[in-house]
Every structure is written in structure tokens, then in C-alpha cells.
Amino acid sequence: MAKYLNQKPVLVAVDCIIFGYDGxxxxxxxxxxxxxxxxxxxxxxxxxxxxNENLDGAAQRILLELTGLQDVYLEQLHAYGTPDRDPIxxxxxxxxxxxxxxxKY
Numbered sequence: 751m752a753k754y755l756n757q758k759p760v761l762v763a764v765d766c767i768i769f770g771y772d773g774x775x776x777x778x779x780x781x782x783x784x785x786x787x788x789x790x791x792x793x794x795x796x797x798x799x800x801x802n803e804n805l806d807g808a809a810q811r812i813l814l815e816l817t818g819l820q821d822v823y824l825e826q827l828h829a830y831g832t833p834d835r836d837p838i839x840x841x842x843x844x845x846x847x848x849x850x851x852x853x854k855y
Contacts, residue, residue, distance in 0.1 A: 760840045764808045765796035766824065767847040768817075770855075777852065781816055787837055796843065809846040819855060824848050 768779040780792045795816040799808035805826070814820050824846040831842040 758840065760842055761798055761836075762805075763796055763798050763841050763843040764805060764812055765794045765843050765845045766809055766813045766816075767794055767827065767845060768813070768819070768822070769847065769849045770852040771849060772852040779817065805844050809844075819850075822848050822850060 770777045770779060779795070781795055783789055783791050783793045795812055797808070797812040797815070799805060800811075803811070806824070809824050809826075810820070810822075813822060813824070825848065827845040827847050829842060829844045833840060835841065835843070
């Protein structure tokens with residue numbers, strides 16, 4: 751596979767923002783991070799896209815793997831690419847959001 755000269759790799763990640771409504775209150779689904787450098791801190795669900803995976807598919811896979819939720823309609827919200835937003839590696843993150851009825855999940 752050809753590579754561009756003098757280009758450092760940039761990682762691409764997907765983050766899922768899941769709002770839940772229970773009939774009275776709006777809630778935000780969070781997970782506790784399992785790895786450093788932010789281990790045990792609350793976080794949105796997120797992960798890296800696979801080499802042969804599209805963004806929408808990655809968002810669905812990540813949501814399923816981290817929460818067990820499936821068949822959730824996700825809408826692409828925004829891309830975040832500030833160079834220093836990840837302390838380990840340059841990462842561009844594409845955010846998706848959904849509103850779910852908590853009583854159905």
C-alpha cells in the first residue's frame with residue numbers, strides 16, 4: 751500500500767452520546783473508563799474505527815460492545831480534531847448522538 755511521505759498517522763475515533771428519557775427526566779449514559787490514562791473516570795462511550803469499517807458501522811459496534819444496546823438510531827453530530835485533545839496520540843473523534851426511551855431498553 752502506498753503511503754504519503756512525511757505524514758504521521760492520525761487516529762480516528764467515534765464517540766456515542768446517548769440521552770435517555772424515562773417519561774420525566776432526561777439522562778446521559780456514561781461508562782467508567784477501563785484503561786489509563788483516564789482509568790475509572792466517567793466517560794462517553796467511544797473507540798477507534800477498524801481499518802475496513804465506516805463511521806456509522808463503528809458507532810453501532812462500539813455502542814453494542816460497551817453497553818449491549820443495539821438497533822439504536824444514531825445521528826452524526828460533529829467532528830473534533832484539536833491537535834492536543836488526546837494526551838497519547840493525535841486523534842480525530844466523530845461524535846454521534848441518540849435519544850432513547852429508557853423503558854424500552
